[in-house]
Amino acid sequence: MRIAVAADSAGLALKNELRELLREDTRIAEVRDLGVPDTADDRAYPLLGIAAAETIAAGETDRAVLVCGTGIGMCISANKVPGVRATVAHDSYSAERSVKSNDCQVLTMGARVIGPELAKRIVTEWVGHSFDPRSTSASKVAHISEYERT
Numbered sequence: 001m002r003i004a005v006a007a008d009s010a011g012l013a014l015k016n017e018l019r020e021l022l023r024e025d026t027r028i029a030e031v032r033d034l035g036v037p038d039t040a041d042d043r044a045y046p047l048l049g050i051a052a053a054e055t056i057a058a059g060e061t062d063r064a065v066l067v068c069g070t071g072i073g074m075c076i077s078a079n080k081v082p083g084v085r086a087t088v089a090h091d092s093y094s095a096e097r098s099v100k101s102n103d104c105q106v107l108t109m110g111a112r113v114i115g116p117e118l119a120k121r122i123v124t125e126w127v128g129h130s131f132d133p134r135s136t137s138a139s140k141v142a143h144i145s146e147y148e149r150t
């Protein structure tokens with residue numbers, strides 16, 4: 001699995017913690033940090049969120065973890081990229097169902113909402129979940145893809 005991480009300045013510290021967690025995870029082949037690199041970089045969250053989602057749409061990465069103040073702006077931005085499904089999740093069950101029910105490739109979090117230890121636990125669990133294309137959820141997700149095509 002190849003994972004992109006990105007954050008605006010509000011999410012920078014948590015993004016860096018999650019990046020290091022993922023880099024230590026033997027299930028992850030590549031962790032691509034798309035920024036921001038430091039708080040002097042004041043790029044707005046849509047620029048980061050869309051750039052990360054585009055790496056998924058291009059087949060360069062499989063998933064992304066995106067952090068801003070609330071996770072909301074990153075989620076809205078990533079969802080604008082066709083083929084990408086993103087969710088905010090600050091609890092274990094929602095993160096799990098976002099993959100198993102919705103085939104989400106993107107998890108977004110708010111650094112002003114969740115503490116680093118819970119965020120790390122949820123991300124570690126999330127990496128272990130996968131979508132079953134033969135599940136009853138698949139035909140539901142297909143409606144989203146069909147809407148994007150038409």
Ligand SMILES: O=C[C@H](O)[C@H](O)COP(=O)(O)O
Pocket residue numbers: 008010011045068069070071072073074
């Ligand atoms: O969703 C937006 C993020 O929380 C961002 O980090 C902060 O945005 P704001 O400065 O517009 O509140």
